[in-house]
Amino acid sequence: MVSEQAGNRLFDRLVGVLREINRRSTGLAVASRHRLFDLSIGAYSISAWLGRDRDRSRWLKSLQTRAPFDIDFEAIKEELQGDLEYQHDGQDVIGLGLASWYDGLAVSVDRDPWWHPCLALRQFLVVETSDGDARSEENEVDCRNASNDQHIDHHSDWIDAPLVEGPRTPDELWLDRRRWYPNIAFTPAVESQIRTRPGGDPAIPQIVAKLAALQRAIASWEQDGGMPDWGIDVTPEHSGRRKYCNFEDLDGTKRLFELHARFTPGENRIHFRLDGQERRIIVAYIGRKLGI
Numbered sequence: 001m002v003s004e005q006a007g008n009r010l011f012d013r014l015v016g017v018l019r020e021i022n023r024r025s026t027g028l029a030v031a032s033r034h035r036l037f038d039l040s041i042g043a044y045s046i047s048a049w050l051g052r053d054r055d056r057s058r059w060l061k062s063l064q065t066r067a068p069f070d071i072d073f074e075a076i077k078e079e080l081q082g083d084l085e086y087q088h089d090g091q092d093v094i095g096l097g098l099a100s101w102y103d104g105l106a107v108s109v110d111r112d113p114w115w116h117p118c119l120a121l122r123q124f125l126v127v128e129t130s131d132g133d134a135r136s137e138e139n140e141v142d143c144r145n146a147s148n149d150q151h152i153d154h155h156s157d158w159i160d161a162p163l164v165e166g167p168r169t170p171d172e173l174w175l176d177r178r179r180w181y182p183n184i185a186f187t188p189a190v191e192s193q194i195r196t197r198p199g200g201d202p203a204i205p206q207i208v209a210k211l212a213a214l215q216r217a218i219a220s221w222e223q224d225g226g227m228p229d230w231g232i233d234v235t236p237e238h239s240g241r242r243k244y245c246n247f248e249d250l251d252g253t254k255r256l257f258e259l260h261a262r263f264t265p266g267e268n269r270i271h272f273r274l275d276g277q278e279r280r281i282i283v284a285y286i287g288r289k290l291g292i
Contacts, residue, residue, distance in 0.1 A: 007041050007049065011041070011046055011109075013109070013110045013148060014107065014108075014109055014110070014147070015056065015060065016149075017146050017147065017148065017151075017152065018030065018060075018063065018107060020149065020152055021105070021146065021152060024152075024159050024160055030060075030063040031098065041109060082126045083126040084097075084101075084123070084124070084125055084126075085123075086122065086123055086124070086141075087124070088113070088119055088120070088121050088122075089113060096119060096121055096145070097121060097123070097143075099144065100121055100123070100141050100142070100143040101265045101266070102202055103206070103264045103265070105146055105155060105158070105159070106119070106143055106145045106146070107145075107147070108145055108146070109147060110147040110148045111147075114145060114147045116145060117144070117145055117150070117154040118142050118143070118144060118154075119143045119145050120140055120142060121141050121142070122138065122139070122141075123138070123139045123141045124137075124138055125137045125138075144158065166180050166208040166209075166211075166212055167180060167204075168204070169199060169204065170197040170198075170199070170201065171195060173194055173204065173207065173208065174194045174195050180211070180212070180215070181211050181214075182215070182219075183215055183219050183279065183280045183281070184211060184214060184215055184218070184272075184280060184281055184283060185250060185275075185278075185280055185281070186283045187247065187248060187249060187250055187284045188248075189248065189285070190283055190284065190286055193285065193287050194207075203264070203268060206263040206264055206268075207263055207270070207286060209263075210261045210262075210263050210270055213231050213232045213261075214230065214232075214261065214270075214272070216231065217229060217230045218280060221279065223276060227274070228274070230261070232261055233261065234259055234260070234261050235259070235260065236258045237258040237260065241290070241291060245260075245290065247271070247285055249282065250282060255273060255284075256273070257271040257272055257273045257282075257283075257284040257285065258271070259271070259272055259273060259274065259281075260272070267288060267289040267292065268286075268288055269285065269286075270285070270286050271283070271285040271290075272284065
């Protein structure tokens with residue numbers, strides 16, 4: 001049982017963490033499956049705590065209404081055409097799972113078991129493959145977590161990182177691609193893969209960030225015979241999966257585009273090939289991991 005005094009301290013600390021993150025970062029939005037005003041610690045509710053301070057209540061409400069997209073596992077499952085669950089120490093954890101899925105930061109009350117800046121989760125994923133069968137995976141994934149000032153310092157590089165400048169909507173991304181990515185060419189098929197994405201798609205900032213990193217890498221490449229220093233996780237496809245990576249190139253010829261960068265939410269890839277002669281990369285695919 002949590003006393004009113006202990007509940008007050010925990011809620012004070014929780015909101016202090018949110019205020020510090022908001023001070024150091026831009027565009028903070030609290031995304032939760034439930035309204036913040038419905039949260040409780042034991043039998044002590046945040047609504048009772050908020051009743052002592054209307055300004056604090058309005059500030060918290062403004063954070064939640066800033067959320068750029070609906071947070072709901074059901075929407076994710078519909079997109080995946082499958083099922084998705086997360087557990088921590090054998091317990092279902094919806095909030096931590098959503099933070100991991102969207103590559104975000106979970107904010108927790110400062111008590112056991114949330115006293116750690118990184119939490120290991122078990123991800124259970126079931127998706128339908130292209131041939132109609134179901135494929136299940138069980139993965140261990142990490143989740144950033146903050147429940148006190150020390151955790152904020154631990155994640156300072158992520159919190160303090162400036163927003164990636166670039167296009168904000170699918171149409172802007174495609175129409176302004178030559179401005180933002182002069183060393184990246186896109187095959188015609190990529191247009192629909194970008195422009196059919198809905199407004200507010202949380203994948204767009206991720207795609208923009210990955211393309212920006214690829215642009216920086218190829219622009220600074222010294223062409224000394226080695227590969228560019230991508231600055232992000234870029235890998236070739238496994239030999240058994242290369243059959244999925246043949247795409248029509250700019251000249252209409254089918255070529256292998258096995259190099260890929262990952263982006264979230266979900267299992268998504270940007271497939272491209274290096275064109276050393278023109279000092280550029282050519283992107284042929286942006287979408288869900290191939291063959292699943």
